[in-house]
Amino acid sequence: MNQHLKQSLLGMLIGGMAITGYNSTAFAQSEKATQTDPELKIYRAAATKINDLVHTKLDVRFDYAKRYLYGKEWVTLKPHFYSTDSLTLDAKGMDIKEVALVKGTTNSPLKYTYHGMQLRIQLDKTYQPTESYTIYISYTAKPDELKVKGSAAISDAKGLYFINPDGKDPNKPIQIWTQGETESSSVWFPTIDKTNQKTTEEISMTVDKKYVTLSNGKLVSQKNNPDGTRTDTWKMDLPHSPYLFMMAVGDYAIVKDTWRGKEVSYYVEKPYEKYAKNIFGNTPEMLTFYSKILGYDYPWVKYSQITGRDYVSGAMENTTATLHGEFMQKTPRELLDNNNYNESVIAHELFHHWFGDLVTAESWSNLTVNESFADYSEYLWLEYKYGKDAADEHSFDAGQSYMSMVQYSGDKDLVRFHYRDREDMFDQITYQKGGRILHMLRNAVGDSAFFKSLNLYLRTNAFKSTEAHQLRLAFEEVTGRDMNWFFNQWYFGKGFPQFDISYNYNDAAKKVTVIIQQIQREDKVWQIPLAIDIYEGGKATRHNVTVSNRVDSFTFAYNTRPDLVNVDAEKVVLSKTDDHRAFATYVYQYNHAPNYLDRRIAIDEASDAQASNPDAVKLLQAALKDKYHGLRSYTISRLSFDNENVKTATLPILVELAKQDPSSLVRAAALDKLGELKDPKYTPLFEAAIKDSSYSVEAAGLEGLAALDINKAYTIAKQLSNDSKGKLINAITGVYAKKANPEDVDFVAKKFDATSGQDKLNAAFDYLGFLSKINNTDAVIKGVDQVKAMTEQFKNSQVNTYISNWMQEISRKKSQESTAVSGDNRAALQKQADYLKKASEEIKNAIQ
Known part of the structure; x- marks a missing residue:
């Protein structure tokens, strides 16, 4: 399952947005609640296996x-x-019509009891482990009548979803799809709904002839029926867990591909048929890449991917039939600004077909053996396809998302046997932190041992369920090393080290001592292997050391005083670090150290010093031309035009980047920065950008123009509104807000209504930003109600907290604005403020 930080939309929100109303006691309160919560005293054991599917x-x-x-x-x-x-058997919210034992061609009724969640059946005799038996059940599943809750990653848990079944919404197709994780398959068929069960399957679906179907395994037959329906039968000959069962029905186009003789197919809504290979076309290459690095070929009979409207979970790795949210459907123009996000999701779900589908976590406590691998697969694909800088940027963002979550809600063990609800396991610890831990494990043992260990783990546990210890044992067998030190601190513990690094140079003795202190507040002391590179005379010498005490010191000889001592030279350790060294070492680091983070850290240091240090400005100039587009964009974001020297030094470069950088994201970032100047001489640049093929560049051009000539920007916004996606919608709504024309209020409301799935989260924040700028009581009330309804649908406490806090902030702003006006305007603003405050409190109370 894709939980979305770039990898997961929720992660992007948490990692990339300020927490309005955050106070410093949040972490302590979370820790206290954790200690007193009775739910957390329950040991969440793996399910006991009495019968096997x-x-x-x-x-x-x-x-x-x-x-x-x-x-x-x-x-x-x-x-x-x-x-x-x-x-x-688990059977949630069903009507049970008949339960019988199958004996040859006859069914013998069995006694059973059913109270809405579990079906308890009395068998006809006592069965021995060598005996199998078959139960027949006739039933009706009623998912919309079942009251269940979801999670941060899975916003609903009905199992079976009818989308626009009456066809009343002309803007939405009629679809059916299922979502089994965590334990929702038992909403649509009775089963033992546990991860440590595995079963083969055969599903026959009877549907209207105009629809296509998709399920696990291979389509083995299609039969036309006299009543205008068709029965499709899908068969899965290899065993997998019930939560990975899936069905989908709808009016899809099917675009076929192939990999080593196996069918690879893409199911998309018909308007996207011609773009299907733009969206999914790298899938065969991914299959080859992952099969090669794992030494274990993709094991299933086919691989299909399908999109679903109003999907509740980002994406889901149903065996051989991954389901994606509709956000995956993008035109080539939209993909220009996608920065490999779609591909990361595709990679994530595909890799699950080894880690999660082939070898499955035996319990939700061990979910990391599914999700951390899928998270890390994104790094592996980006590294292979787009280079190490792209992968390292992705990894850095993931680590920051995890650390932001810790600040917000406290930390937890990676493998957790105590939790309130199994849905709580789908968080940035299981995903993003787990992925970073695998990266450290890869670095600790080396690439060859890492991938050989994964191969052994897969071969040993294929079609079985596992826990983290089995992963440890595979690494121990391959490396010949005891790995408890690593697993105990990272898998069966929580937190991360915080380092304070200082240096003592003795030129007389020609030695440098590196002092590394662990300053984390917890008693835990980390054992961390890391590399220290000593750069001397243009050459780096690698020293591998292990930090294992509160204070460690390492002394190295040199011939000439080093230009740079680079601690954690591979930049793999998940940590917070305060590194005490001269600015000149960061200049050298930017120019000579090879990794993305080496350069990013140097850019951060230069941005902090740009107001007073000419060398910092020179570093930023160089970084604007960095080989990696992500660092060019990042450097632009760190420039301070408050300083005239910075402006003079960087403006010519920015103009060229805005005109001709090959990355649309860099062009957009440069235009955004130039727009801050509100200088009319850039009007032609902004006008040219409005004709760019990238929505982000168009948006930046429109915003830059709006700061100079709102009337001209308003006219252009009207022209662009019919073909607006992504950031261009934000830009248009910003222009409309400045004009405050009542005729334009419907634009944002309709865009919000037209958005579904997890994309609706971004749309909600855009909507609230728009409402904060207008004085239109009816529009504000309607918009607040729409966003509030979304929070009730998503059931996502973290995002809903942000929305609640933002509503409070807008309420305060409008209340303050009301004091500066009089009459009807004052009353209207105060009414809006009161409504926002009320909605904010209702959302917050619902969370609690």
């Missing part, structure tokens, strides 16, 4: 009007070890 056969049809599924199931099981005369 063997094969699941389903025959289903759909009632669109009632939003029901009518199902028949034949489920084959056998006792796991001990003999048993009973069976308990």
